Amino acid sequence: MKASNTTVRQRVFAALEVPSIVAVPVVLALCAVTGVQAAAGLTLLVVVLCVALFLASYETSRPALRQVMPASTLAALAAAGRILFAPIPDVKPVSAVAIVAGATLGRREGFMVGALAALVSNFFFGQGVWTPWQMYAWGLVGYLAGVLGEHGLLERRGVLYAYGFLSALMYGLILNGWYVIGYVEPITWPTVIAAYAAGLPWDCLHGAATVGFLAAIWIPWGARIRHAVAKYGL
Secondary structure, three states: OHHHHHHHHHHHHHHHHHHHHHHHHHHHHHHHHHOOOOHHHHHHHHHHHHHHHHHHHHHHOOOOHHHHHHHHHHHHHHHHHHHHOOOOOOOOOHHHHHHHHHHHHOHHHHHHHHHHHHHHHHHHHOOOOHHHHHHHHHHHHHHHHHHHHHOOHHHOHHHHHHHHHHHHHHHHHHHHHHHHHHHOOOOOHHHHHHHHHHHHHHHHHHHHHHHHHHHHHHHHHHHHHHHHHHHHOO
16 A cells, blocks of 8 residues: 555656646746736745655655665766856856756756755855755756657757757746846836846856866766666666
């Protein structure tokens, strides 16, 4: 009976993954368009619930230690890399590492690597209401890399680099959306465009850096991770 209940929970969490991911940008856009009061709090609640669902889903799957170690190691490396490159604005390896994790370990592990890297590194940079948004955004980068990896699309170097660059723009789209909801008043097309335009150069720098990091780590890291997956049956 206990095993049956665990299986049911796993299926429920798996079924909620995509709706929870989609809910975040949908609620964010609706709040911006409709001018809902307390939109910042509402959108923060939705993103926290999404991240919490993924954490609960991963815990419910009860992965063995040999399955946890690769994701944990990559998350730690991504966090350390973000701290190491702290003096250079928006030049961070987190997106690249999350993409490698998603493509080689799977979509759920990709999300966990991106989310945990944001959480852990923010013990250095400072925790705040932005942390769940960064966890979601970098988690989404890894999750979508897992989806693309399942279809073999990231084996094409052009697709890999294009996704690396676009993933940084997606990250900026989400974080800038949170900024607009929480700090821009009034929310009008001119103010929204101005907010996104101000962040675009930094998002492009983030994208270029992600492509550079992918060029450096994709082959050596990917080969070692795939070897470990095959050897230990991860």
